[in-house]
Amino acid sequence: MTAISRRSLLFGAASAAALLVAGCGSDDDGGDGGAKPAGASDADIQAALDAGGSITVWAWEPTLKQVVADFQTKYPKVKVTLTNAGTGDKQYTALQNAMKAGSGVPDLAQVEYYALPQFALGKQLDDLGGYGSAKLDGTFTPGPWGAVHSGGTLYGLPMDSGPMALFYNKDVFDKHGVAVPTTWDQYYEAAQKLHSADPKVYITSDTGDAGFTTSMIWQAGGRPYKVDGTSVGVDFTDAGTKKFTTMWQKLIDGKLLAPVNGWSDGWYKGLGDGTLATLVIGAWMPANLESGVKDANGKWRVAPMPQWEAGGKVVAENGGSSLAMPKLGGNKNLAYAFMKYATVDAGAQSRADNGAFPATTAQLSAAAFRDKEFPYFGGQKVNQVLADAAGQVASGWSYLPFQVYANSVFNDTAGKAYISGTTLQDGLKAWQDASVKYGQEQGFTVK
Structure with a gap:
């Protein structure tokens, strides 16, 4: 892909x-x-x-x-x-x-x-x-x-x-003496340290992305979608979802996420000049970095996806x-x-x-x-990390039978959390409401 x-x-x-x-x-x-x-x-x-x-x-x-x-x-x-x-x-x-x-x-x-x-x-x-x-x-x-x-x-x-992993700029972490995070608590701490050391450096960028958000909820244990034929459940109030939104909201509130759209020229520039220090993304990413971020040749490494519990080995697909x-x-x-x-x-x-x-x-x-x-x-053997991740994908995830539509309205609902005072959890509630409404209009039984 x-x-x-x-x-x-x-x-x-x-x-x-x-x-x-x-x-x-x-x-x-x-x-x-x-x-x-x-x-x-x-x-x-x-x-x-x-x-x-x-x-x-x-x-x-x-x-x-x-x-x-x-x-x-x-x-x-x-x-x-x-x-x-x-x-x-x-x-x-x-x-x-x-x-x-x-x-x-x-x-x-x-x-x-x-x-x-x-x-x-x-x-x-x-x-x-x-x-x-x-x-x-x-x-x-x-x-x-x-x-x-x-x-x-x-x-x-x-x-x-696309089993997920942590792609990180080793030069940036080494320069500022910040340890590569293995848990999400450490990831938040690393975000603070990097941005404090250099206000131009962000742990990552996020302006609202449906695929990333659902993958993060997936890893956190959230299962907001229940699908049985034309009977569908949508509920972003489960514990796994809240685990993710609580942590990510701290990054949003602390202005620790670069306001740069993914796959834009600015995004590629940030990955190349060290102002974007990590990507939490699917295993298909190496070729994209090699071809699109040539200025950072030799600087990037791959580590396991940060965990919600120390010592855990759970990832999601992206x-x-x-x-x-x-x-x-x-x-x-x-x-x-x-x-x-x-x-x-x-x-x-x-x-x-x-x-x-x-x-x-x-x-x-x-x-x-x-x-x-x-x-x-x-010279890292990147595939060892990525292949191990492929065997650690959490089971039980489902997508909506109208996920393509739901994703198309993500930025109109949940995405507002990145540009206004709306919280991410409230934004997901708005996304939930829009998905339920659409599903009902199309003849699904949605709750």
Whole structure:
């Protein structure tokens, strides 16, 4: 996944509503219609590869280009057209428009984990159970594997993952004699010390980000979303949520967070000149630092995500995406063959070799992966920290079946805590109210 896609708000309310209406209404616009679920045996899939044909894949993930080339070399009778229909929200809008029109739908599409439930509930994706996908249990780490299931049904295969870690500028911490924090209490103390030593230095930036906020709540033990089909619960008053908001509010009140938007020019500048000292972010970040913050080459390091309890080993996911099979696509057997090749078989290794952070246990546990030294990070074996984090993702997290809409209104609600006297906890209550209202308008039972 690209940096932009991870932070994008995805498609807007109108498109989200259209998708939900399509899924929750009649079946004549792309729903099940009582049709037999897709599926095939291994022999059927091999026969399809031998016979050949063509498939179209919509995805923006750059490492898939090499996967397509390798796949076509291995199966010369198969033609794979890889199309970048836009990143995140742009692709989802194009995909929804094609689904609504009933034509031009790709055979496979890249869908981010938090967007997958919305497409699944809209009955726009194939159930992969008929392809023997239960055999893949254990192939992927728990976080991504759980993220591609909705209501117990598998709707995609994980492409990558985003277990969280602490990225920090070692030069800045060393210069000011501040210890790298291992707990969130220490993180707050480090924020105070760094900013006191140099008012230009901030522990990090945050102007309000839905994905970061939900990931932090996830790690803190909060489970604000309860989903059972079209019955949904939204409650940001649980203990885990309050644990996060209490600590983060201290950073906001102390003006210890740089008022810089993520992924902006100012953000990249701060990461390069040392005025932004840390990032708490997904494991996909190294390549973004290497390519976007070249001035800080050799200065950054990676440490485990700070914990709520000393000695803990609990993290959350931040980012990641799957390959899914739209129902209105064709060439199902070839599509599944490529999906499995790209995410499980040889393509998984190719993508890891080319910079993707894997979701597969085989790649994560390989010595060549874990022992790789990163010159940008001072020769540190960064993947050891990140691979360990992948096995520490807390279970039990759910996204809303309309999370794409909810995230799009985050800054209008919870985001006000960063620019006004509204507290973060009150901001989350406003976000909760907006999410409940929208869900009810779309026909969900929401409480």
